[in-house]
Amino acid sequence: xxxxxxxxxxxxxxxxxxxxxxxxxxxxxxxxxxxxxxxxxxxxxxxxxxxxxxxxxxxxxxxxxxxxxxxxxxxxxxxxxxxxxxxxxxxxxxxxxxxxxxxxxxxxxxxxxxxxxxxxxxxxxxxxxxxxxxxxxxx
Amino acid sequence: xxxxxxxxxxxxxxxxxxxxxxxxxxxxxxxxxxxxxxxxxxxxxxxxxxxxxxxxxxxxxxxxxxxxxxxxxxxxxxxxxxxxxxxxxxxxxxxxxxxxxxxxxxxxxxxxxxxxxxxxxxxxxxxxxxxxxxxxxxx
DNA sequence: GGTTATTAGTGGTTGAAAGTGGTTGAAAAC
DNA sequence: GTTTTCAACCACTTTCAACCACTAATAACC
Numbered sequence: 001x002x003x004x005x006x007x008x009x010x011x012x013x014x015x016x017x018x019x020x021x022x023x024x025x026x027x028x029x030x031x032x033x034x035x036x037x038x039x040x041x042x043x044x045x046x047x048x049x050x051x052x053x054x055x056x057x058x059x060x061x062x063x064x065x066x067x068x069x070x071x072x073x074x075x076x077x078x079x080x081x082x083x084x085x086x087x088x089x090x091x092x093x094x095x096x097x098x099x100x101x102x103x104x105x106x107x108x109x110x111x112x113x114x115x116x117x118x119x120x121x122x123x124x125x126x127x128x129x130x131x132x133x134x135x136x137x138x139x
Numbered sequence: 140x141x142x143x144x145x146x147x148x149x150x151x152x153x154x155x156x157x158x159x160x161x162x163x164x165x166x167x168x169x170x171x172x173x174x175x176x177x178x179x180x181x182x183x184x185x186x187x188x189x190x191x192x193x194x195x196x197x198x199x200x201x202x203x204x205x206x207x208x209x210x211x212x213x214x215x216x217x218x219x220x221x222x223x224x225x226x227x228x229x230x231x232x233x234x235x236x237x238x239x240x241x242x243x244x245x246x247x248x249x250x251x252x253x254x255x256x257x258x259x260x261x262x263x264x265x266x267x268x269x270x271x272x273x274x275x276x277x278x
Numbered sequence: 279g280g281t282t283a284t285t286a287g288t289g290g291t292t293g294a295a296a297g298t299g300g301t302t303g304a305a306a307a308c
Numbered sequence: 309g310t311t312t313t314c315a316a317c318c319a320c321t322t323t324c325a326a327c328c329a330c331t332a333a334t335a336a337c338c
Contacts, residue, residue: 009288011288013289013290013324015288017286017287017288019286020285020286020287031142036266036269036270036273051276052140054276054278055246055276056246058272062268062272065264065265065268065269065272066269066272067245067246068261068264069261069269071140071141071243071244071245071246072142072143072244072245072261073143074142076142078325080325080326081326081327082286082287082288082327083286083287084287084288086324086325088143088144090144090146108278109278147297148298150298151299152299152300152314153314154298156296156297156298158296159295159297219315219316220317220318221296221298222296222297223297225314225315
């Protein structure tokens with residue numbers, strides 16, 4: 001299961017470190033795509049293939065948008081010996097990533113965020129709605 | 140699987156570079172045809188033959204239009220030593236391709252777009268519909 | 279608790295591959 | 309026979325992946 005929050009800086013060459021714990025979970029090669037709310041999604045090959053299969057089976061009307069969104073933006077990523085990755089420029093632009101970056105575990109995927117955006121998202125998470133949902137779950 | 144987004148300029152002689160990653164997948168020779176939404180489709184010979192078979196099996200009424208659309212516009216493409224391709228003028232006109240071009244991976248085919256058109260298509264992808272479909276898929 | 283060993287993270291260099299521009303020569307068109 | 313076109317090269321530039329070397333942080337051990 002992917003959990004945790006990790007902060008890094010992107011170096012002048014566009015490389016960013018990628019948390020070793022998440023790397024271990026994803027194995028040597030994985031997929032980065034556009035995600036929701038202008039973050040990037042990171043999938044293991046296994047999860048990615050599942051998603052691809054599901055998208056294939058969608059009715060045409062929904063499939064086209066999903067295909068363009070995910071396949072169009074997807075990139076195979078292989079970290080270098082030091083565990084760094086290089087994110088394609090179009091994805092960096094999409095996610096507003098320039099310098100400070102956060103990698104966040106999210107169950108079956110990881111997410112990459114512009115740090116400021118991430119902070120904002122966290123602030124906006126209303127404590128009440130969380131509490132409410134917890135109650136629904138019986139916790 | 141064909142994925143990713145790659146940007147190039149068409150040079151004064153009408154040549155455009157073609158991404159090596161997609162070239163590798165398609166092998167030495169492939170097919171370009173008119174596609175949906177005024178883009179161009181790029182198929183591997185294998186996929187192309189499959190499509191041709193499928194079209195053959197259609198009921199006559201539907202087959203004629205499909206045949207005219209796909210076979211009529213199809214062209215075999217062989218990249219030069221540097222990996223560039225030359226797109227026939229009728230296809231360039233169809234897709235409004237003049238200078239800035241994007242090549243996009245889409246699972247079993249690639250698409251070639253006028254850059255501005257592609258941007259527009261991406262912008263029009265509604266975030267809600269993507270989110271909704273994701274939820275349906277259980278991601 | 280302090281020292282050492284190990285792993286995580288950062289910066290920089292280099293060489294191969296990807297990408298771009300231009301030239302030439304054969305074939306087709308006039 | 310001349311001109312035009314275009315595929316096939318050649319040469320150059322840029323990019324980026326693969327290293328190497330170093331520092332910081334963490335874990336293990338005495």
